[in-house]
Amino acid sequence: MSLAESVSQVRSRGFRIPRADGLTQWIVPLLIILVWQIACVTGYVSARVLPAPTDVALAGWKLLLSGELAKNIWVSFWRASVGFLIGGAIGFAFGLANGLSQLSNKLTDTTLQMVRNVPHLALIPLVILWFGIDESAKLFLVALGVFFPIYLNTLHGIKTVDPQLIEMGRIYGMTNSELFRRVIFPGALPSIFVGLRFALGIMWLTLIVAETIAASSGLGYMAMQAREFMLIDVVVLSILIYALLGKLADSTARVLERITLSWHPAFQKH
Amino acid sequence: MNQALRFAPVDAKALDAASDLIRDAGAARQEARDPSRALSLTIRGLRKSFGDNEVLRGIDLHIPAGQSVAIVGKSGCGKSTLLRLIAGLDEPTAGTIEFGDHEGNPSDHVRVMFQEPRLLPWARVLSNVEVGLGRDRNSPDAKIRADNALKEVGLDEKRDQWPAVLSGGQKQRVALARALVSHPRVLAFDEPLGALDALTRISMQRLLERVWHDQGFTAILVTHDVSEAVALADRVLVIEDGRVVHDIDVDLARPRQRGSAELAALEGNILRELLKETGDLAGT
Numbered sequence: 008m009s010l011a012e013s014v015s016q017v018r019s020r021g022f023r024i025p026r027a028d029g030l031t032q033w034i035v036p037l038l039i040i041l042v043w044q045i046a047c048v049t050g051y052v053s054a055r056v057l058p059a060p061t062d063v064a065l066a067g068w069k070l071l072l073s074g075e076l077a078k079n080i081w082v083s084f085w086r087a088s089v090g091f092l093i094g095g096a097i098g099f100a101f102g103l104a105n106g107l108s109q110l111s112n113k114l115t116d117t118t119l120q121m122v123r124n125v126p127h128l129a130l131i132p133l134v135i136l137w138f139g140i141d142e143s144a145k146l147f148l149v150a151l152g153v154f155f156p157i158y159l160n161t162l163h164g165i166k167t168v169d170p171q172l173i174e175m176g177r178i179y180g181m182t183n184s185e186l187f188r189r190v191i192f193p194g195a196l197p198s199i200f201v202g203l204r205f206a207l208g209i210m211w212l213t214l215i216v217a218e219t220i221a222a223s224s225g226l227g228y229m230a231m232q233a234r235e236f237m238l239i240d241v242v243v244l245s246i247l248i249y250a251l252l253g254k255l256a257d258s259t260a261r262v263l264e265r266i267t268l269s270w271h272p273a274f275q276k277h
Numbered sequence: 278m279n280q281a282l283r284f285a286p287v288d289a290k291a292l293d294a295a296s297d298l299i300r301d302a303g304a305a306r307q308e309a310r311d312p313s314r315a316l317s318l319t320i321r322g323l324r325k326s327f328g329d330n331e332v333l334r335g336i337d338l339h340i341p342a343g344q345s346v347a348i349v350g351k352s353g354c355g356k357s358t359l360l361r362l363i364a365g366l367d368e369p370t371a372g373t374i375e376f377g378d379h380e381g382n383p384s385d386h387v388r389v390m391f392q393e394p395r396l397l398p399w400a401r402v403l404s405n406v407e408v409g410l411g412r413d414r415n416s417p418d419a420k421i422r423a424d425n426a427l428k429e430v431g432l433d434e435k436r437d438q439w440p441a442v443l444s445g446g447q448k449q450r451v452a453l454a455r456a457l458v459s460h461p462r463v464l465a466f467d468e469p470l471g472a473l474d475a476l477t478r479i480s481m482q483r484l485l486e487r488v489w490h491d492q493g494f495t496a497i498l499v500t501h502d503v504s505e506a507v508a509l510a511d512r513v514l515v516i517e518d519g520r521v522v523h524d525i526d527v528d529l530a531r532p533r534q535r536g537s538a539e540l541a542a543l544e545g546n547i548l549r550e551l552l553k554e555t556g557d558l559a560g561t
Binding site for chain 1: 364366388389391393395397398399400408409411412439440441455
C-alpha cells in the first residue's frame with residue numbers, strides 16, 4: 008500500500024476534516040495575513056524586517072503594471088513545465104521498463120540508485136560550467152530533480168500490483184499489452200500519483216534555487232535583483248508567489264487524481 | 278435478548294430475498310443449458326514437486342463430463358495444487374491431464390474461481406464480467422453476454438458500480454458471473470466460499486448448485502468444508518499426503534436438504550476418516 012493510500016484511508020476513517028474544496032482551506036492563510044498586517048500596522052514588526060501585506064500587494068501591483076511580474080512568472084512557469092515533462096517522461100519510461108523487465112532492471116537500477124544519492128543541486132557548479140546560465144542549465148536541473156520521484160514511484164507501483172490480479176488476467180487470456188492496459192497500469196497509478204506530487208514540489212525547489220544562482224529572468228532572478236536593491240517587499244512577494252504556484256501545482260495533481268482514481272475507495276464521495 | 282429478537286426477522290428476510298433472486302436468475306437463463314459441452318477429465322500419474330517437497334505423489338483420476346467433484350483434505354494435502362494443475366496455472370512435474378479426447382491447452386475451456394474474488398477494482402462490475410469473455414471481450418455482443426451472466430447471479434442492478442462498494446458475497450457472485458460468461462466446459466472452484474459468512478455461504482451454495490444444474494459444466498470444487506462438499510458434489514475425493522485415499526459417490530437426490538439425516542451421516546463418515554489419520558499421528 009502506498010503512502011497516499013494509507014494516509015487517505017486514515018483520513019477517511021479516523022478524523023473527518025471538512026471537505027477541502029470549500030472556503031475552509033483558506034481560513035488559516037487569511038488569518039495569518041490578518042495577524043501579519045496587524046503586527047506591521049501597530050509597529051510590532053519593523054517594515055525593514057517584514058513589510059505589511061498591503062505594501063507587498065502594492066509592490067506586486069506596480070510590477071504587474073510594468074509587465075515585469077507576468078514576464079517573470081511566465082518564464083519560470085515555462086521552465087518548470089518543460090523540465091518537468093522531460094524529466095517526468097524519462098523517469099516514467101525507466102520506471103515502466105525496470106518494472107516490467109528483469110533485464111532492464113538489472114542493467115540500469117544500480118546506476119540510477121547511485122545517481123539518485125547525489126544531491127542534484129550539488130551539480131549546479133558543474134551545470135553552469137557545461138551550459139552557462141542559459142535555459143538548458145535550468146531545464147537540465149529540473150528534469151534531473153523530477154526524474155527520481157517519478158521513476159521510483161512508477162517502479163514501486165508496477166512491482167506492487169497484486170500478483171493475484173495478474174494471474175487472473177492470464178487465466179482469462181489477456182495478451183501482454185491488454186494485461187498492461189487493464190491490470191498493471193491502473194494498479195500502478197495511485198503510486199505514480201504519489202511520485203507526481205513529490206516531483207511537483209521538487210520541480211519548484213530546483214527551479215527557484217537554479218534561478219537564484221544563475222539566471223537573467225524568472226522569479227528567482229526577480230527576488231535576487233530585489234535583494235540587490237534592498238526591495239524587501241518584492242522579495243516577500245516572490246516568496247508568496249512560490250507558495251501560490253506550489254499550491255496550484257498540487258491542486259492540479261489532486262484534480263487529476265480524483266478523475267483517474269474515482270474507483271478508489273479513498274476518492275469516493277462520503 | 279431483545280436485540281436477538283429484533284435481528285432474527287431481518288436475517289430471515291435477507292435469506293428469502295437471496296433465494297428469490299437466485300430462483301429468478303435461474304429461470305432467466307434456463308435456455309443456456311447445454312450439458313453436451315461439458316468435458317471429461319482424465320488424469321494419469323500426476324506428480325508435482327516444489328524443490329524437494331513432493332506435494333502430489335501420483336494421482337490417477339477420471340472425471341466424467343458434467344460431474345461435480347469435491348476435493349477435500351487437510352490444509353497442505355495438495356488439493357489446491359491439484360486444482361492449479363488442472364487449471365493450467367502450474368506445470369506438472371510428471372503425468373498428464375486430458376480434457377475430453379485431447380490433451381490441450383486448458384485455458385481455452387477451464388475457468389477458475391478463487392477464494393478471493395480477484396475483481397479489478399478500477400473496472401465497473403460489468404467490465405469485470407466482460408474480462409471473463411477472453412478473446413471475445415471485444416466482440417459487439419460482449420456487453421449483452423456480460424449482462425446476462427450478471428442476471429444469472431442476480432446482480433444485474435449493480436452493473437455500473439465499482440467493486441469496492443459491493444459486499445463480500447456480492448463480489449464473489451461477480452467473480453462467478455465472470456467465470457460463467459464464457460460458458461466454460463470445466464469450472465474449477467478453489468475454496469470459493471471460504472471467506473464468506475455463514476448465511477452468505479448458504480445462499481452462495483444454492484446459487485452454485487443451480488448454475489451447475491443449469492449449465493451442466495464439469496465442476497471441480499476444492500474445499501475444506503466437508504458439509505459443503507457433500508451438499509454440492511456427486512462425488513467426494515479425500516486427499517491425504519498427495520494421494521487420493523477415498524473416492525466416495527454421493528448418491529443423493531437434488532436439491533439436497535441441508536441438515537437432512539443422510540447428508541449428516543455421510544458428512545460424519547468422511548470427517549471420521551479425515552480425523553482418524555490425525556488420531557493415528559497423535560497416537561504415535
